[in-house]
Amino acid sequence: MRAVRERCAWTKTIDHRDLVPYLVEESAEVIDAVETGTRADLREELGDLLWQVLFHAEIAAGDADDPYDIDDVARGLTEKMVRRHPHVFGDAVASTPEEVLVHWNAAKAAEKNTRTSVLDGVSDHMPALALAQKLVGKAAQVGVPVPAHRLADPETEVELGDALLTLVQLARARGWDAERALRERLRALRADVRMVEERAPSERA
Numbered sequence: 001m002r003a004v005r006e007r008c009a010w011t012k013t014i015d016h017r018d019l020v021p022y023l024v025e026e027s028a029e030v031i032d033a034v035e036t037g038t039r040a041d042l043r044e045e046l047g048d049l050l051w052q053v054l055f056h057a058e059i060a061a062g063d064a065d066d067p068y069d070i071d072d073v074a075r076g077l078t079e080k081m082v083r084r085h086p087h088v089f090g091d092a093v094a095s096t097p098e099e100v101l102v103h104w105n106a107a108k109a110a111e112k113n114t115r116t117s118v119l120d121g122v123s124d125h126m127p128a129l130a131l132a133q134k135l136v137g138k139a140a141q142v143g144v145p146v147p148a149h150r151l152a153d154p155e156t157e158v159e160l161g162d163a164l165l166t167l168v169q170l171a172r173a174r175g176w177d178a179e180r181a182l183r184e185r186l187r188a189l190r191a192d193v194r195m196v197e198e199r200a201p202s203e204r205a
Helices: 002-007 016-036 039-061 070-084 097-111 128-141 157-173 178-198
Strands: none
Touching (some): 002 039, 016 178, 070 097, 157 178
């Protein structure tokens, strides 16, 4: 990465902001590989995503005011994971996933003690359905209910939003991933479209 950064005419001009679209694209391709690809696909896409991490770290290493490199990133991650797994690296006990989550959330709260809202740290750049599911969970933490809405025949865009939020709440209550559910349904629709396109024109008429 360092050699590419120093010697590639395009790479040396890139900053963190320029990389964002590529990070989004590579993340999406990892998701595709997990959900529909082969093990070889996933291995390749994980490499592409790792390249983005290395790229960002190399850019950061060149910062005049606050430089850090990939070793600093890895060190910080290691320290965080040790703190958040006291049942693995310390004396705490957790025999169920729910108990693990209690330790994780307690450690995270201690790390983020300057936050004043459960919404702090939730990115607005998440896909809308994933963001909705995240916010429904955060609302539940502070006792804010998400009103149920009739799903049939929304008459306004606002009512459509309410109906979508009701479906997200249903997904959360049943342990489903709303974003993944829609992606899988869209893949089926994409397959239907391609199947129709492959038919002879006379069959489509």
